[in-house]
Amino acid sequence: LEKLNIDFTDPTRRDMRSTPFVTIDALHSKDLDDALWADENPDGTLRLCVAIADVSYFVKPGSKIDEMARKRTTSIYLPGKVLPMLPKVLSQDLCSLNPGVDRLAVVCDMTVSIMGEVLSSSFYRATINSHARLTYDNVERHVFDDVPFPDTWSAVIPSLKNLRRVYETLLVARQLRGAMDFDRPDASVNVSQGGAIFKRSSRGHSHRLVEETMIAANVQAAKTLDERSQESLYRAHGAPPVKKMEALQTLLSARSITLENQSPAALARLAKEYPGLCSAILRAQDKATYRLRNAGHFGLALAHYAHFTSPIRRYPDLVIHRILLGEDQPDLEELAHLCSEGERRATLAEREAVDRLRAVSLCQQVGTRFTGKIESITRMGIFVTLDVSRASGLVPYSAMENSLPDIVSQTLLAPDGNIWEIGDAIEVALSSSDWRTNKIEFAAPKRVVE
DSSP, rough: OTTTTOTTTTSEEEEEESSEEEEEEEETTOOOEEEEEEEETSOOOEEEHHHEEEEHOOOOTTTTHHHHHHOBBOOEEEEEEEEEEOOOOOOOIIOOOOOOOOEEHHHHHHEOOOOEEEEEEEEEEEEEBBSEEEEHHHHHIIIISSSOGGGGGGGTHHHHHHHHHHHHHHHHHHHHHHHOOOOOOOOEEEETTTEEEEEEEEEOHHHHHHHHHHHHHHHHHHHHHHHTTTTOOOEEBOOOHHHHHHHHHHHHHHOOOOOOOSSHHHHHHHHHHOGGGGOOOOOSSSEEESSSOOBBBBBBEEEEEEEESSSSBHHHHHHHHHHHHOOOOOHHHHHHHHHHHHHHHHHHHHHHHHHHHHHHHHGGGGGOOOEEEEEESSSSSEEETTTOOEEEEEEEESTTTTTTEEEEEEETOTTTOOEHHHOOOOOOOEEEEETTTEEEEEEEEOOOOO
């Protein structure tokens, strides 16, 4: 890398350094994969450019760095620590679209209608220079909550206003195609020498703006490759497996709820009408994997889908870049398996680390009462997820004398004579928290009337 002589003025690249791209990320993010810019076309359509770090320029197939990235397949994000797929000199510097410096990018250039339909798209290499490093919080305030823009944002304000318009049209398209949308509460964790502090968090419009524009670029990448009849690492999310769907149908029948069909739109309407069933609907979904041929994305209600927008932290995205730009990528079948397994391992590691911190943070709070929601009703007891930390634990039936569970309908005749259901608000007392096993138990449950 020390011998690299990067030519930012390469005539084969479009010079877009004067284009006011911005990045929008969490405050402490260091690997900035993507930058956005939008404008209005003379005919009233909108132009959306999604610039993605050109990792393929630096990481060549068969190189030592490529071998390491291929082995890891993804970055792993643990509380307070990142295990990057690429060396930090790439992930946080040379590839990261940091503000005020020239960077190499691959651009997905799209024309978007007022109904959120992408009318045309193209992919090309470019040189960009991000004009601002924005955060979700300040974009939420100034773009969506209409707090006056800071004077320092003057160069990027027109683009930000157009990005909001693009986002609103993409939301229309999402609703029309019936994509599933579970905006469930989450918890952020701050790790310091004093321990872990969990806070309730949720996605705002700024998060969704970035998400929808990334989805649009991912769709166009998959369409472009599919039109070439080209094998690649498509992102595939299939319809719910038969057995999982049968279990959901049994639950619905026990509650006299009719599911009109098994489309994403029908499941989305079900979740909106019965919010308490969201966890059951999510459990019925298939696992997303990587495949050589396009198979669409059931949850997003999309016929085409691939991962194009995060090559700094995901190896499949790097592969997509190479193939889109005409480079050969051998061993795709093996890569599909490696990347699916690597993602599964990373997800488990991330979940395990957060669960461990939750268990540790609760160790000193035995006896404290918490509010939460009933997630499931099992033969062992009821599982409750706390509102703030999102820690999940069991209320054993020994703590609820004379209760009568119905596993099929996921209801419980509680000691107070009331019927409890999944999704109900509940108050519990912490009885134990074992950080060695991440097992948490609650007692003295009391339903909360909201």
